[in-house]
Amino acid sequence: xxxxxxxxxxxxxxxxxxxxxxxxxxxxxxxxxxxxxxxxxxxxxxxxxxxxxxxxxxxxxxxxxxxxxxxxxxxxxxxxxxxxxxxxxxxxxxxxxxxxxxxxxxxxxxxxxxxxxxxxxxxxxxxxxxxxxxxxxxxxxxxxxxxxxxxxxxxxxxxxxxxxxxxxxxxxxxxxxxxxxxxxxxxxxxxxxxxxxxxxxxxxxxxxxxxxxxxxxxxxxxxxxxxxxxxxxxxxxxxxxxxxxxxxxxxxxxxxxxxxxxxxxxxxxxxxxxxxxxxxxxxxxxxxxxxxxxxxxxx
Amino acid sequence: xxxxxxxxxxxxxxxxxxxxxxxxxxxxxxxxxxxxxxxxxxxxxxxxxxxxxxxxxxxxxxxxxxxxxxxxxxxxxxxxxxxxxxxxxxxxxxxxxxxxxxxxxxxxxxxxxxxxxxxxxxxxxxxxxxxxxxxxxxxxxxxxxxxxxxxxxxxxxxxxxxxxxxxxxxxxxxxxxxxxxxxxxxxxxxxxxxxxxxxxxxxxxxxxxxxxxxxxxxxxxxxxxxxxxxxxxxxxxxxxxxxxxxxxxxxxxxxxxxxxxxxxxxxxxxxxxxxxxxxxxxxxxxxxxxxxxxxxxxx
Numbered sequence: 069x070x071x072x073x074x075x076x077x078x079x080x081x082x083x084x085x086x087x088x089x090x091x092x093x094x095x096x097x098x099x100x101x102x103x104x105x106x107x108x109x110x111x112x113x114x115x116x117x118x119x120x121x122x123x124x125x126x127x128x129x130x131x132x133x134x135x136x137x138x139x140x141x142x143x144x145x146x147x148x149x150x151x152x153x154x155x156x157x158x159x160x161x162x163x164x165x166x167x168x169x170x171x172x173x174x175x176x177x178x179x180x181x182x183x184x185x186x187x188x189x190x191x192x193x194x195x196x197x198x199x200x201x202x203x204x205x206x207x208x209x210x211x212x213x214x215x216x217x218x219x220x221x222x223x224x225x226x227x228x229x230x231x232x233x234x235x236x237x238x239x240x241x242x243x244x245x246x247x248x249x250x251x252x253x254x255x256x257x258x259x260x261x262x263x264x265x266x267x268x269x270x271x272x273x274x275x276x277x278x279x280x281x282x283x284x285x286x287x288x289x290x291x292x293x294x295x296x297x298x299x300x301x302x303x304x305x306x307x308x309x310x311x312x313x314x315x316x317x318x319x320x321x322x323x324x325x326x327x328x329x330x331x332x333x334x335x336x337x338x339x340x341x342x343x344x345x346x347x348x349x350x351x352x353x354x355x356x357x358x359x360x361x362x363x364x365x366x367x
Numbered sequence: 368x369x370x371x372x373x374x375x376x377x378x379x380x381x382x383x384x385x386x387x388x389x390x391x392x393x394x395x396x397x398x399x400x401x402x403x404x405x406x407x408x409x410x411x412x413x414x415x416x417x418x419x420x421x422x423x424x425x426x427x428x429x430x431x432x433x434x435x436x437x438x439x440x441x442x443x444x445x446x447x448x449x450x451x452x453x454x455x456x457x458x459x460x461x462x463x464x465x466x467x468x469x470x471x472x473x474x475x476x477x478x479x480x481x482x483x484x485x486x487x488x489x490x491x492x493x494x495x496x497x498x499x500x501x502x503x504x505x506x507x508x509x510x511x512x513x514x515x516x517x518x519x520x521x522x523x524x525x526x527x528x529x530x531x532x533x534x535x536x537x538x539x540x541x542x543x544x545x546x547x548x549x550x551x552x553x554x555x556x557x558x559x560x561x562x563x564x565x566x567x568x569x570x571x572x573x574x575x576x577x578x579x580x581x582x583x584x585x586x587x588x589x590x591x592x593x594x595x596x597x598x599x600x601x602x603x604x605x606x607x608x609x610x611x612x613x614x615x616x617x618x619x620x621x622x623x624x625x626x627x628x629x630x631x632x633x634x635x636x637x638x639x640x641x642x643x644x645x646x647x648x649x650x651x652x653x654x655x656x657x658x659x660x661x662x663x664x665x666x
Contacts, residue, residue: 088397094421096397098387122393142651275602301600301608301651303574308607309600334652341652350646352441352600352638 087118087126089133091276091306099123099133105200110192117200123304125200127168129193136304140170140204145340146300146348147312148174149333151233151268152181153345154320158232159183162260164220164248165237167193172207175235177336184213185231187224191217221253224260231260234267249280251287258291258317266316271297274311274355285313285359294319297359298348300339311355321349386417386425388432390575390605398422398432404499409491416499422603424499426467428492435603439469439503444639445599445647446611447473448632450532450567451480452644453619457531458482461559463519463547464536466492471506474534476635483512484530486523490516520552523559530559533566548579550586557590557616565615570596573610573654584612584658593618596658597647599638610654 087099099120106117116128124137135143148171152158157180163171167188175184186208188194194215198205208215216223224234234257238248257267269288271281289295292315302310314320325333325345334341351359386398398419405416415427423436434442447470451457456479462470466487474483485507487493493514497504506512515522523533533556537547556566568587570580588594591614601609613619624632624644633640650658 086395090397092421094399094419096385096395096399098389098395098397100393100395120393122391299600301598303606303608305607307602308604309602338653339651341655343649343655344651347646347649350642350649352643353633353640354637356640356642 087120087128087133089131089306095307097304097306099126106196108192108196110190112190115190115192115196117196126304127193127196127201133304135168135170137201137203139302139304141337142300142302142339143305143310144170144174145337146298146310146344147171147235147237147268147270149337149340150298150312150314150345150348151235151266151320152178153325153330153333154266154314154316155232155264158265160229160231160262161185162187162224162231162234163237164224164234165189166235167191168197168201169194169204169207171235171237172210172213173204174337175233176207176210176212177333181212184210185216186213187216187218187220189217189219220248221250221256224253225256227260229260230262230265232262232265234260234265236267236269238270249284251290254288254291258315261316263317266294266314266320267292269313269315271311271313273306273309274299274358275307275309278358281311281358282360288313288315292316296320296349297351297355299351299355300348311359313359321345386419386427386432388430388605394606396603396605398425405495407491407495409489411489414489414491414495416495425603426492426495426500432603434467434469436500436502438601438603440636441599441601441638442604442609443469443473444636445597445609445643446470446534446536446567446569448636448639449597449611449613449644449647450534450565450619451477452624452629452632453565453613453615454531454563457564459528459530459561460484461486461523461528461530461533462536463523463533464488465534466490467496467500468493468503468506470534470536471509471512472503474532475506475509475511476632480511483509484515485512486515486517486519488516488518520547520549520555523552524555526559528559529561529564531561531564533560533564535566535568537569548583550589553587553590557614560615562616565593565613565619566591568612568614570610570612572605572608573598573657574606574608577657580610580657581659587612587614590614592616595619595648596650596654598650598654599647608654610658612658 085101090096102119104118113130118126126136127134159182161175161184163186166186295315300310330342384400389395401418403417407414412429417425425435426433458481460474460483462485465485593615595613599609629641
């Protein structure tokens with residue numbers, strides 16, 4: 069889907085390097101690059117860190133932008149907080165993926181949290197964060213954090229523990245951990261939740277992944293009686309829109325989050341707030357159709 | 368802010384033309400072009416129509432994408448319907464700009480509408496629509512439509528009429544009609560509304576126009592006791608997000624729109640629906656800050 073071209077612009081006075089990603093070879097995004105900070109490969113994927121003029125430092129895995137310093141807070145706040153405020157006092161959290169530390173940073177903002185387990189398959193991603201993104205790495209030094217380098221599916225299946233929230237921070241259904249998109253994995257997630265717990269799954273850009281999303285939403289509905297999609301707007305994301313599915317045994321909103329708890333949380337966020345906690349779940353008709361819910365979004 | 372480069376990709380087997388727009392020379396969007404259908408200039412601006420691989424036909428004015436066939440419905444539905452459902456039965460509507468016919472098409476979906484006046488400064492834009500966008504031109508043949516080619520500010524000031532809704536469909540604050548961003552114009556709009564009427568102003572991408580939006584929001588608040596911002600996600604828009612300000616003498620939501628009216632309207636829309644009519648006004652904290660409203664979005 070995406071590719072990286074480093075080609076100089078046709079300007080002899082200001083020849084620059086540009087990152088160029090394309091969707092289906094038809095629509096592209098370009099980022100002007102200051103310089104490359106890291107270009108290496110792990111056993112799982114190519115890992116690059118570049119410094120850009122418009123979006124700060126950027127992490128690329130397998131040639132795809134995973135996050136930019138400019139807007140990583142939007143993604144990380146929006147994948148973490150809705151699933152945590154659905155629980156009256158979440159104590160134990162599991163993040164599948166999340167080796168970049170962004171989701172971890174947000175989870176640790178909830179004072180009830182006692183233990184967060186991050187299960188990342190690729191230790192070289194976390195090494196790169198440690199070197200180039202100090203604002204993201206801090207959570208790994210928190211005594212509440214447990215960092216495990218393993219396949220998330222296998223680890224969760226074997227761990228014999230339950231969690232108040234499970235966050236599946238897998239950036240790409242075609243990425244290194246194919247098992248994270250399977251029905252087996254969804255079942256393992258379901259059986260690893262406490263009764264009042266919820267899980268959140270990244271379902272990516274609704275415009276680009278219609279067919280994949282339909283299948284994922286159908287498979288998740290078999291496991292979870294409650295499944296609710298929501299959206300966040302992300303400038304650096306393909307077509308600017310990112311979707312998530314919040315799932316659990318019981319309905320979830322911000323019902324378990326009192327006004328004081330929400331206000332304390334919002335003070336520490338830049339995108340997330342009480343309004344967006346409600347508004348993110350109110351979908352345009354075209355997106356509601358993909359998730360096979362009625363346009364009125366009635367519960 | 369934007370520029371058009373038609374430069375072939377460095378691929379000898381598939382040399383193609385690309386449209387390339389840049390934000391502050393740092394972040395760009397590229398569109399692969401099939402061919403140019405129109406390249407001309409009016410007394411006001413350069414006018415281009417190109418056929419693209421990913422987004423269908425695209426109208427460019429002064430080198431900037433005004434709309435694409437793929438997502439024009441999002442913009443046009445979202446600028447038209449919130450201001451119209453704020454009125455129990457809007458009869459007279461004025462569209463300032465709107466020579467592309469998209470907003471007009473949406474306005475005519477409201478059965479109470481008796482007369483729509485479109486005030487477009489550039490007749491060559493409407494000519495281009497007639498030739499290349501049949502899906503957008505239809506509204507100009509409707510007997511309820513009055514099409515005037517004049518400066519919107521001057522026309523509205525002189526017309527001595529009032530409207531149940533005024534839609535300011537001006538695509539760019541730096542465009543040919545500079546007068547549409549002034550306090551004088553806002554005053555003229557205010558005095559041209561019926562008592563229960565509302566106006567909507569395009570305030571463009573919140574990330575890119577922070578300072579301009581702050582000034583516009585402040586100036587509009589002087590004229591209108593009620594000012595409420597809302598958002599739509601537009602893949603072809605810079606950074607994917609478009610903001611609007613709904614203004615009037617009285618508060619507006621969908622309060623005047625009963626369930627049956629909303630359902631009939633939603634059936635004829637692709638993006639707009641009851642959920643998004645509510646959700647579009649629930650803003651992320653960072654956007655609420657730009658419009659100088661509290662993060663809780665309390666009214």
